[in-house]
Amino acid sequence: MKSWVAGEIPGPAMPTAKEVKDERSAAIKAACAEAITGGFDADVLGRGSLHYPLTEIQQRDLQSQYAAIQAGATSALWHDSSRVTHEVYTAAQFTALFKAGYAYIISCKIRSDWLEQLAHDLADAGKLTEAAAVDWATVLPESYQTQCNAQIAEMLGGGNA
Structure with a gap:
């Protein structure tokens, strides 16, 4: 146990790498869902361009x-x-809408994974302040973004989706 010098005010304990990683993972997942x-x-x-919200x-x-x-329907109702x-959306219009929405969801999820990876890598390297700053608005370093883009393309059929 540390004995405090007179006049010294103890500050909050610095978080551990695990705590920073856990907190950042939870925050990034929540931002992705949002x-x-x-x-x-x-x-x-x-x-x-029209806006399509995607509640669960x-x-x-x-x-x-x-x-x-x-399965053969020629149209779908959507708004x-x-x-x-x-x-009424024609089958072609709704298919385009579905593909755009699916691509958006996949892009968000994979971006979330790479943001978490960045935060974890920074924390593991002892850069806790930098790791704690990673959020949904963080620009991924080029090497991470390149891998992120490749995984998105792979999930979407390698460009054949």
């Missing part, structure tokens, strides 16, 4: 509607954030 549910923009109707229910519904299109009611 980014996904916040949605994406796409122009699949030819009316300009909307993610499931998007998959269900896409499965129906793959962007500017509308309350659904409208």
